[in-house]
Amino acid sequence: MNSLADNTIMLKVKAGDLDKMGLLFERYHRPLYGFLFHMTYQRETSEDLVQQVFYKMLKYRETFTATGEFVHWMYSIARNTLKDQGKSLKQRVKHENTDDHTERLSGGLTPEEQLEKKQAKLGLYKAMEKLSDSHREVLTLSKFQELKYQEIAHILDISEIAVKTRAHRAMQELKSIYEKAER
Amino acid sequence: MKCEQYEGLFAGWINNELKPAERETLEQHLNGCAACREELASMQQLWAMMDEVEVPEPSASMKTDFTAMLNDFKATEANKKGSSAGIRQQLGWLLQWRQKWPLAYTFAIILVSFGCGYLFFNLKGGSKQDKQMADLTTQVHELKQTMALALLENPSASERIRGVSYTTEIKHADKEVIDALLATLNNDPNVNVRLSTLDALTHLAGHPEVRLGLVQSITTQDSPLMQSAIADVMLKLQEKSSVKSFKELLKQKDLDHGVRDKIKETITQLI
Ligand SMILES: [Zn+2]
Numbered sequence: 001m002n003s004l005a006d007n008t009i010m011l012k013v014k015a016g017d018l019d020k021m022g023l024l025f026e027r028y029h030r031p032l033y034g035f036l037f038h039m040t041y042q043r044e045t046s047e048d049l050v051q052q053v054f055y056k057m058l059k060y061r062e063t064f065t066a067t068g069e070f071v072h073w074m075y076s077i078a079r080n081t082l083k084d085q086g087k088s089l090k091q092r093v094k095h096e097n098t099d100d101h102t103e104r105l106s107g108g109l110t111p112e113e114q115l116e117k118k119q120a121k122l123g124l125y126k127a128m129e130k131l132s133d134s135h136r137e138v139l140t141l142s143k144f145q146e147l148k149y150q151e152i153a154h155i156l157d158i159s160e161i162a163v164k165t166r167a168h169r170a171m172q173e174l175k176s177i178y179e180k181a182e183r
Numbered sequence: 184m185k186c187e188q189y190e191g192l193f194a195g196w197i198n199n200e201l202k203p204a205e206r207e208t209l210e211q212h213l214n215g216c217a218a219c220r221e222e223l224a225s226m227q228q229l230w231a232m233m234d235e236v237e238v239p240e241p242s243a244s245m246k247t248d249f250t251a252m253l254n255d256f257k258a259t260e261a262n263k264k265g266s267s268a269g270i271r272q273q274l275g276w277l278l279q280w281r282q283k284w285p286l287a288y289t290f291a292i293i294l295v296s297f298g299c300g301y302l303f304f305n306l307k308g309g310s311k312q313d314k315q316m317a318d319l320t321t322q323v324h325e326l327k328q329t330m331a332l333a334l335l336e337n338p339s340a341s342e343r344i345r346g347v348s349y350t351t352e353i354k355h356a357d358k359e360v361i362d363a364l365l366a367t368l369n370n371d372p373n374v375n376v377r378l379s380t381l382d383a384l385t386h387l388a389g390h391p392e393v394r395l396g397l398v399q400s401i402t403t404q405d406s407p408l409m410q411s412a413i414a415d416v417m418l419k420l421q422e423k424s425s426v427k428s429f430k431e432l433l434k435q436k437d438l439d440h441g442v443r444d445k446i447k448e449t450i451t452q453l454i
Contacts, residue, residue, distance in 0.1 A: 018257050025249050033245075034238045047245055051252055056370070058256050062338045063372055080370055083403040121235050128236065134437055142198055143233050149200060157405070166437075167194040171226050178229065 006070035014061045021058055028071070029054075031145055032078060038140040039082055041129060049085065053078045068154060075141070075155045120182075127178040135170035142167055186212075186219055193223055197230045328353055328360060335363050340373040347379045351386055361387065365396040374406050381409070385416050394422060401428035407439035414442075414449040426453050 006027070012020045029050055036046040036053075056077050057064075064073055128136060141152045149167065153160040192209040195201040201209065213220050327349060334346025347367065350360055364387075368380045387393045397416065404410050410432065417425040429446050432438065438446075 018253065018260070021253060022250070025246075029245060029249070030241065033241045037238050043239055043242075047241055047248075050241070050245065051248055054249060055252055055256065058253070060370060062336055065338070076372070077370075080403065083405075084369060117235075120232065124229070124232055125236055128233075132436055134435070139233075143230070144236075144238070149194065149198065161191055164191040164194040167198075168190045171194070171197070171229065175225060175229055 007066045010057075010061075010064050010070045010073075011066055013058070014064055018058060021054065024057075024070070025054055028074060032074065034144055035075065035078060035140055036082070038128070038136060038144060039133070045085075049078070049081055052081050056081060069151070071147075072151060072154045075145075076157075079137075079155070123181050124178055127174055127181060130177050131170065131173055134166065135173055138163060138166045139170045139174070186216060189219060193226060196223060197227050324353065324355075328357075331360065332363055335367055340376050343367070343371065343373070343376045344379050347376065347383050351383050356387055356390070358392075361390060361393055361396070365393075365400070368396070368400055369403050374408055377404075377406070377409055378412055381412055381416060385419070388420050394420065394424075398422060398425045398428055401425060402431050407442045410439070410442045411445050414445055418449050418452060421453070423453055426450055 006024065009020050009023050013024075032053060033046055033050050036049045037043070040046055040049070053074065057074065060077070064070070128139070131139070138152060138156070141147050141155065142149065147155070149163045150160050153163045156163065158166075189209055189212050192201060192205055195205060196209060213223065331346045331349035331353065334342050334349065337343050337346065347364070350356060350364060353360060361384075364380055364384055368377055368384060371377050371380065381397075384393050384397060388397070397413065397420075401410075401413055401417075404413060414429070417429075429450050433443065433446060
């Protein structure tokens with residue numbers, strides 16, 4: 001497990017060894033980028049937000065207490081950063097990279113199969129975009145960040161039951177958006 | 184049991200998180216309920232399909248950007264230490280003192296107060312002394328401000344609250360103080376710290392940037408306590424520009440019911 005080491009590293013950062021943040025960057029900039037990408041669907045913004053999150057973790061390093069996991073703290077800060085950006089993100093240009101993103105489908109399928117798979121994938125991608133932010137957030141954290149519901153409960157500061165209910169509602173919403181579009 | 188009561192288990196099922204007993208409960212229900220079987224199957228299928236959703240690669244410049252940011256940050260930190268480390272260190276001593284020897288601390292404060300008073304009466308007079316007095320006042324002010332800012336960065340929530348309350352004693356809060364308070368309002372993990380920060384900022388509402396910061400903060404707060412406290416403040420300040428942000432907040436589906444009512448009420452009173 002990384003978790004013990006994560007906390008140890010962050011405590012070193014807190015104690016003043018700021019360079020150690022580089023290790024945490026190596027470990028987490030990709031997953032963090034993935035989360036932020038699903039929340040914004042903008043590449044450049046997501047990269048910029050990753051930097052902001054790491055900057056805030058440096059600046060507010062004193063608030064890290066190691067009573068919880070480093071990643072939970074990191075995602076909490078990421079959520080706050082997203083909220084700070086909320087207004088400008090509302091005017092986001094959607095579908096920024098839907099197209100080239102679906103180009104990279106693997107071979108080995110007939111052209112028809114490829115097309116069908118491509119369309120299904122694109123449909124799901126677009127359906128995810130249409131989800132409400134809080135639904136997309138819970139699905140992103142559980143599916144893509146592979147966090148357990150209990151961990152998500154820590155990050156969102158709600159009960160585990162509330163997380164499960166929200167995840168279920170989110171899947172229902174996703175299903176209905178997806179099926180509507182496919183029909 | 185009704186079907187809805189199994190909903191929480193659905194989420195655990197697709198994520199493979201169910202405990203054996205929970206799994207059994209759900210399976211028992213599924214055996215007798217075709218609707219749930221169908222629903223769960225399609226959910227599971229969609230969940231599996233999500234594996235295919237890709238995230239584009241972040242660009243290679245991220246690492247360089249990070250390193251640049253880190254170096255920048257280290258430089259500013261070193262600077263901060265250079266200019267105010269002395270005074271901050273002394274304050275740290277004083278604060279430690281207060282914890283270890285509260286009585287001695289009190290005496291020290293009394294002594295300092297007497298000293299100031301003595302200086303005040305003795306310096307009362309010539310214009311040159313007036314200037315010295317003014318300088319002294321400025322210094323005391325700066326000291327208070329440095330102390331407040333240092334406390335705001337303290338890991339203990341109660342110390343941060345103390346820092347917030349010190350800022351209310353500063354007569355002319357400058358940009359540094361306002362920025363620090365707004366950052367605390369939006370980022371402090373402790374709701375009590377955020378609440379007292381809101382209170383302190385309310386006293387500074389004469390500054391346009393404070394009002395703007397408060398309005399912007401409306402949509403970033405997710406604690407019902409804070410949401411309702413900000414509504415009170417906006418009403419008190421009669422800040423009409425907050426209506427837009429409140430309407431934005433109402434769009435959040437998981438907004439607390441009590442807060443929702445309160446915000447609707449606030450909007451009506453502001454318009
Ligand atoms: Zn059923």
